[in-house]
Amino acid sequence: MTTQYALGALIAALVWSSAGSAAELTDAQARHFFNAKGCNGCHDVEEVHLAPSFRSVSSRYSADKDGRMEELAQKIIHGGAGNWGVVPMISNPKVTLEEARAVASWILTFNARHPSK
Secondary structure, three states: OOHHHHHHHHHHHHOEOOOOOEOOOOHHHHHHHHHHHOHHHOOOOOOOOOOOOHHHHHHHHHHHHHHHHHHHHHHHHHOEOOOOOOOOEOOOOOOOHHHHHHHHHHHHOHHHHOOOO
């Protein structure tokens, strides 16, 4: 089984519950996804590189996580610019909507699960 297939199967199995909300990814599953899809080329969990850290995104948007999850999921797939400075986020069309929603949910709940010290 290829790594990409295994990752897709794992996320597909986790993503949407019958209630219609995104399932929780573990930190290990999220990090595996970021490695497999190249997200960590620009993003880091704690530090700013070319793009904001996942902690920063969580800080900015978590107060309205229900309203922001779909917006972030779409940005993960289609990219965008202007929200965090001049460096645009590239599109990632190989990420499915379900994967993007699961990752967006993980990001939005990151600070609640990992408070700053």
